[in-house]
Amino acid sequence: MFLVFAGVAVATARGYSLGSVGRMGPGYFPLALGILLAGLGAITVVKSLLVEGPLLEPLNLWPLLAIVASVVLFGLSIERLGLVIAILIVTAVLAISFRSISWLGFIGLAGSLIAFSVIVFAYALQLPLKVWPAL
Amino acid sequence: MDILSNLNLGFQVALGVQNVAYCFLGVLLGTAVGVLPGIGPVTTVAMLLPISFTLPPESALILLAGIYYGAQYGGSTTAILVNIPGEASSVVTTIDGHKMAVMGRAGPALGIAAIGSFFAGCVSTLLVSFAAPPLAALALQFGPAEYFSLMVCGLVAAIVLAHGSVTKAVAMVLIGLTLGLAGTDINSGIRRFTFDMRGLADGVEFVALSMGIYGLAEVAYNLQKKEQAADRVQKIGSVWPSLADLKFSTPSILRGTALGSILGVLPGGGALLAAFAAYTLEKKVAKRPRHFGQGDIRGVAAPEAANNAGAQTSFIPMLTLGIPANPTMAMMIGALMIHGISPGPTVMTERPAMFWGIVASMWIGNLMLVVLNLPLVGLWVRLLRIPYQYLFPAIVVFCCIGTYTVNRNLFDVYVMAFFAVFGYLCLKLECEPAPLILGFVLGPMMEENLRRTLLMSRGEFSIFLTEKISLIFLVVAAIMLVILAAPVVRRKREEAMRE
Numbered sequence: 001m002f003l004v005f006a007g008v009a010v011a012t013a014r015g016y017s018l019g020s021v022g023r024m025g026p027g028y029f030p031l032a033l034g035i036l037l038a039g040l041g042a043i044t045v046v047k048s049l050l051v052e053g054p055l056l057e058p059l060n061l062w063p064l065l066a067i068v069a070s071v072v073l074f075g076l077s078i079e080r081l082g083l084v085i086a087i088l089i090v091t092a093v094l095a096i097s098f099r100s101i102s103w104l105g106f107i108g109l110a111g112s113l114i115a116f117s118v119i120v121f122a123y124a125l126q127l128p129l130k131v132w133p134a135l
Numbered sequence: 136m137d138i139l140s141n142l143n144l145g146f147q148v149a150l151g152v153q154n155v156a157y158c159f160l161g162v163l164l165g166t167a168v169g170v171l172p173g174i175g176p177v178t179t180v181a182m183l184l185p186i187s188f189t190l191p192p193e194s195a196l197i198l199l200a201g202i203y204y205g206a207q208y209g210g211s212t213t214a215i216l217v218n219i220p221g222e223a224s225s226v227v228t229t230i231d232g233h234k235m236a237v238m239g240r241a242g243p244a245l246g247i248a249a250i251g252s253f254f255a256g257c258v259s260t261l262l263v264s265f266a267a268p269p270l271a272a273l274a275l276q277f278g279p280a281e282y283f284s285l286m287v288c289g290l291v292a293a294i295v296l297a298h299g300s301v302t303k304a305v306a307m308v309l310i311g312l313t314l315g316l317a318g319t320d321i322n323s324g325i326r327r328f329t330f331d332m333r334g335l336a337d338g339v340e341f342v343a344l345s346m347g348i349y350g351l352a353e354v355a356y357n358l359q360k361k362e363q364a365a366d367r368v369q370k371i372g373s374v375w376p377s378l379a380d381l382k383f384s385t386p387s388i389l390r391g392t393a394l395g396s397i398l399g400v401l402p403g404g405g406a407l408l409a410a411f412a413a414y415t416l417e418k419k420v421a422k423r424p425r426h427f428g429q430g431d432i433r434g435v436a437a438p439e440a441a442n443n444a445g446a447q448t449s450f451i452p453m454l455t456l457g458i459p460a461n462p463t464m465a466m467m468i469g470a471l472m473i474h475g476i477s478p479g480p481t482v483m484t485e486r487p488a489m490f491w492g493i494v495a496s497m498w499i500g501n502l503m504l505v506v507l508n509l510p511l512v513g514l515w516v517r518l519l520r521i522p523y524q525y526l527f528p529a530i531v532v533f534c535c536i537g538t539y540t541v542n543r544n545l546f547d548v549y550v551m552a553f554f555a556v557f558g559y560l561c562l563k564l565e566c567e568p569a570p571l572i573l574g575f576v577l578g579p580m581m582e583e584n585l586r587r588t589l590l591m592s593r594g595e596f597s598i599f600l601t602e603k604i605s606l607i608f609l610v611v612a613a614i615m616l617v618i619l620a621a622p623v624v625r626r627k628r629e630e631a632m633r634e
């Protein structure tokens with residue numbers, strides 16, 4: 001069941017990339033790849049229709065969503081608010097969404113991550129990072 | 136004579152204070168991630184790629200290589216004591232290793248794993264130094280046609296050796312190739328697959344892709360799995376195996392080393408496959424195979440020797456041909472490219488200090504690992520008590536910082552988030568990401584070589600069949616595909632994967 005959905009989704013995605021570049025010269029290699037992909041997508045769909053595929057366990061999207069959200073927030077905050085606050089936000093989002101860490105644990109974790117990152121990345125390795133919010 | 140003077144040069148590089156320090160840091164980190172289930176060497180190497188940017192290329196590769204083979208050592212500790220593979224390649228070690236630990240023989244199991252790994256490491260390092268120069272010399276004569284066919288052959292091998300559905304593996308390779316093509320076309324300057332986004336003009340950032348798939352997606356995948364209850368073995372005892380144990384397992388170590396060395400060179404091979412194959416081989420040749428699965432020391436010795444040998448020899452195709460045998464090697468190529476070195480046969484002649492320095496550092500690293508692992512095993516066991524709840528936020532933070540600092544580009548961070556979702560779906564749909572990474576690295580090279588070939592032959596595809604070496608590669612690829620399609624082999628393969 002789920003395989004069918006996935007197969008269709010993948011096939012349409014492939015069809016899209018195939019259509020977007022069709023020019024001669026630079027488009028030649030991608031076009032060949034696109035055709036091959038589309039063919040495979042079709043095979044996968046047909047196969048999943050013919051064979052009763054094993055049901056996949058229901059998707060638990062919560063962890064994925066939390067992680068993606070925290071990454072996006074990191075991206076939004078790193079340039080304006082700096083490293084310290086960005087790390088604080090990431091750990092906070094993850095800690096709240098999983099409720100697996102005690103308050104004390106959270107403070108310890110965020111503290112050590114901030115200390116480690118600032119010392120190692122910003123000072124020892126001189127990576128171009130803003131540590132504090134730009135005023 | 137050549138080899139000796141080269142090795143001498145290598146040791147001079149590798150024994151420099153800075154490089155010894157990085158080698159040590161590499162194997163230390165490698166052991167740590169090997170011991171910890173849930174983070175592997177690929178994730179760690181991906182996280183350290185941006186840091187390696189600030190180091191000289193020798194040190195960077197010595198550090199990254201140390202992580203890879205260090206993880207092979209560390210993985211066995213967890214496998215034996217906790218019955219969870221700390222590393223994918225030590226899955227097999229859990230079978231007999233943990234049984235031994237339950238029977239109160241955890242010490243000898245750990246000891247033989249380390250001794251086997253060390254022996255295999257030494258032999259395969261020697262093999263690298265002997266096999267690499269002639270191979271590189273051969274590769275120097277390759278034209279674009281040969282390279283294209285070689286890559287086809289490599290990708291087919293990656294498909295053959297991938298787990299699960301063949302169709303899916305092929306699809307993953309093709310997606311990887313396509314992703315690799317995104318960005319500005321070198322020949323015509325036309326932007327492809329950029330969807331009018333400026334951030335994609337230079338293509339998809341390799342670090343962002345690999346961290347998304349191997350770092351974040353894996354974390355998400357691990358988090359939604361239920362925690363396994365683990366029965367831990369606390370008592371370790373003396374780590375020195377008895378003389379009888381040693382004698383009993385020596386042939387297994389030798390076989391494991393030989394098999395691992397061969398399989399490591401194959402694209403798609405490397406440590407994981409080597410361990411599985413070695414275990415199966417031991418079962419076949421043993422006089423009393425019934426003992427396997429019940430704490431047979433040979434079942435620990437052979438796969439551990441094999442996975443370490445495989446880890447080392449997989450450097451051969453990477454350093455001489457510029458073709459990655461597995462995702463970790465793809466990362467190494469990424470690291471070389473960050474430093475502006477194009478991997479291939481010229482690396483050895485143009486940068487002998489780097490090449491031989493890496494080879495020599497492998498031997499030093501293996502020596503360090505024995506010291507790190509045997510007396511300090513208690514320390515690593517303590518590391519296992521760190522709960523995953525504390526580890527995964529750290530991984531996420533390091534992935535973010537790493538991706539951002541490569542180019543100081545926020546867009547890359549969002550690309551990483553996108554590939555986290557993509558990688559998660561792949562894991563859920565049982566599509567292995569390894570062929571995708573290989574395809575991604577090889578994509579631009581393949582297109583370039585295809586175009587050059589067709590330019591030289593004026594559009595004649597037959598050139599791939601008239602050039603001898605190129606023909607050989609294509610025939611090998613075709614044979615592999617045919618074998619794969621044969622129903623008997625397919626059933627066997629499925630059986631082997633299930634084990």
